[in-house]
Amino acid sequence: MMNIFSVLYCEIRKVCRSKVFWLVFLVFALAPIMMGIGTISSSGPNESSWQMYLSQLLNSLSGLGLIGYTFSAAWVFGREYTDNTIQDLLVKPVSRGNIVMSKMLVILTWDILLSIYMFAIALSIGGFMGLTGWSSALIMNIFIRFFITSLLFIIVSTPGAFLANVSKGYLAPIGLILIIVIFSSVLASMGFASYFPWTIPSVFLGSGFLSFSSILILISTGIAGIAGTFVWWRFAEQQ
Amino acid sequence: MHVFSKEKHSETAAIQIKGLHKTFGDYKALNNLSLEVKRGEIYGFLGLNGAGKTTTIKTLLGMLKPTAGELYMLDEKVHAGNYKLWNKVGYLEEATFYPDLTTIENLDIARRMQKVSDKESINQVINKLGLEPYKNKKAKHLSLGNKQRLGLAKAIIHNPEILILDEPINGLDPAGVAEIRNMLYDLAKNNDVTIFISSHLLEELSKVATRIGIIHNGCLIKEIEMDNLEQSLQKSLVIDGHDTNAIKTVLKDHSYEFEETKDGPLKLSDNRAVESPEQLAELLVTSNQPPTLLRVITEDLEGYFLRTIGKVRGNQ
Numbered sequence: 001m002m003n004i005f006s007v008l009y010c011e012i013r014k015v016c017r018s019k020v021f022w023l024v025f026l027v028f029a030l031a032p033i034m035m036g037i038g039t040i041s042s043s044g045p046n047e048s049s050w051q052m053y054l055s056q057l058l059n060s061l062s063g064l065g066l067i068g069y070t071f072s073a074a075w076v077f078g079r080e081y082t083d084n085t086i087q088d089l090l091v092k093p094v095s096r097g098n099i100v101m102s103k104m105l106v107i108l109t110w111d112i113l114l115s116i117y118m119f120a121i122a123l124s125i126g127g128f129m130g131l132t133g134w135s136s137a138l139i140m141n142i143f144i145r146f147f148i149t150s151l152l153f154i155i156v157s158t159p160g161a162f163l164a165n166v167s168k169g170y171l172a173p174i175g176l177i178l179i180i181v182i183f184s185s186v187l188a189s190m191g192f193a194s195y196f197p198w199t200i201p202s203v204f205l206g207s208g209f210l211s212f213s214s215i216l217i218l219i220s221t222g223i224a225g226i227a228g229t230f231v232w233w234r235f236a237e238q239q
Numbered sequence: 240m241h242v243f244s245k246e247k248h249s250e251t252a253a254i255q256i257k258g259l260h261k262t263f264g265d266y267k268a269l270n271n272l273s274l275e276v277k278r279g280e281i282y283g284f285l286g287l288n289g290a291g292k293t294t295t296i297k298t299l300l301g302m303l304k305p306t307a308g309e310l311y312m313l314d315e316k317v318h319a320g321n322y323k324l325w326n327k328v329g330y331l332e333e334a335t336f337y338p339d340l341t342t343i344e345n346l347d348i349a350r351r352m353q354k355v356s357d358k359e360s361i362n363q364v365i366n367k368l369g370l371e372p373y374k375n376k377k378a379k380h381l382s383l384g385n386k387q388r389l390g391l392a393k394a395i396i397h398n399p400e401i402l403i404l405d406e407p408i409n410g411l412d413p414a415g416v417a418e419i420r421n422m423l424y425d426l427a428k429n430n431d432v433t434i435f436i437s438s439h440l441l442e443e444l445s446k447v448a449t450r451i452g453i454i455h456n457g458c459l460i461k462e463i464e465m466d467n468l469e470q471s472l473q474k475s476l477v478i479d480g481h482d483t484n485a486i487k488t489v490l491k492d493h494s495y496e497f498e499e500t501k502d503g504p505l506k507l508s509d510n511r512a513v514e515s516p517e518q519l520a521e522l523l524v525t526s527n528q529p530p531t532l533l534r535v536i537t538e539d540l541e542g543y544f545l546r547t548i549g550k551v552r553g554n555q
Contacts, residue, residue: 093326238302
């Protein structure tokens with residue numbers, strides 16, 4: 001057990017001491033600020049309520065989160081290849097499963113922090129712009145739905161980790177997720193949002209409900225990403 | 240009992256590779272490679288780029304699966320799942336590190352990943368490799384030589400029984416090469432560490448290795464003890480004179496075999512000429528063809544290596 005904590009400590013340190021980690025937070029602060037101000041400015045004088053603001057803004061932010069979550073998953077694994085530290089990592093008396101597990105936990109923590117951070121920035125902008133209709137119950141309600149949506153997006157970002165390992169870098173998964181985001185809006189407009197893994201979380205954000213088939217697709221995608229990564233580390237050749 | 244177990248250890252090979260084959264699609268990277276490295280030995284693994292050195296090392300480290308054959312280190316079979324083995328093995332390919340972490344932080348990660356509980360091991364290895372002035376410097380800002388030292392520090396922080404180094408002296412200046420060489424020698428001699436070191440430079444390997452294996456096209460084509468290397472180097476006698484054609488006639492008349500060099504002098508490689516150059520000198524003088532040049536030359540290491548793998552200098 002101490003073994004995994006030690007590996008986890010190393011992974012946390014590697015991420016926190018990198019510039020990329022802090023740069024992500026900087027970039028994901030700018031987006032809610034600009035989108036938040038834009039949302040408020042474009043709404044009419046009677047529409048400037050917390051309810052209207054958050055429901056409009058969080059829809060865009062949760063989608064943006066998908067790019068962030070995929071980036072973190074891809075970077076945590078992919079940087080080992082681009083820095084050429086992967087071979088170092090494989091010749092250690094630590095099971096490869098523990099290394100993957102530690103990396104997954106670090107990614108999960110990073111993503112959760114990023115999601116809460118984006119929500120906090122959105123709240124700050126709303127408060128700064130003097131929105132009306134504040135209610136703690138309302139905010140909590142909206143936050144919980146946003147948070148669950150973020151978790152669902154985190155689940156479907158795991159194939160990004162797998163792809164980073166297969167492609168030995170973080171560029172391929174980032175490229176793919178950008179294509180997926182574009183593809184998602186097309187699929188959603190065609191009415192397939194409940195069946196495409198990367199649009200299902202948005203369905204939940206809008207309705208607060210998911211069908212059994214959507215849940216199954218979501219879980220299968222997450223399991224495929226996680227299991228694929230574990231299997232890759234255990235069995236793939238590292239040329 | 241301790242002495243007994245040490246004696247027993249020294250009998251078994253630290254590294255055993257048996258009938259190793261590795262193919263990538265149709266390409267045969269390794270072809271029935273077998274070798275053994277004894278404990279405390281510094282084994283130089285020599286080959287041209289693409290000869291199969293790195294493939295052998297990666298297979299030895301469980302990163303590649305052998306197509307056929309078996310590998311053992313310290314009597315344990317090597318495979319990706321046998322991760323506990325890496326407790327006793329240190330590995331350095333090129334200087335790899337986390338660029339935003341300092342020297343100490345990089346070493347602390349290596350210490351934790353190697354399950355070394357004693358934090359003092361970091362200071363010990365820093366002192367050993369002269370990294371003290373750079374310990375708080377970010378790894379990406381270190382000089383090439385210091386990056387390489389950091390890589391080596393990471394590889395030996397857990398006092399491994401086997402140290403595997405893939406082209407470790409690439410990019411080092413002569414002082415850095417000498418330093419690494421002395422350290423490897425010290426590890427093998429005083430700490431009984433078995434060292435497996437690959438390079439494409441025989442000159443460098445010859446200064447540190449106790450035995451050398453030459454790999455070419457995926458096959459181990461020769462192994463040689465360094466003590467015997469001098470005897471294996473080809474010697475030849477080079478002669479020149481005012482009238483080369485007349486000298487050639489004298490040589491032919493007395494059954495000396497020779498070859499003409501590009502520069503003009505004649506080169507004789509048969510033992511009779513090399514071992515008794517004074518007899519040939521006397522012969523040429525009595526034949527009224529006194530030599531203007533008569534010198535025994537010993538093949539250099541590069542020449543030996545190229546001759547062994549069947550290549551001639553200058554890509555001929």
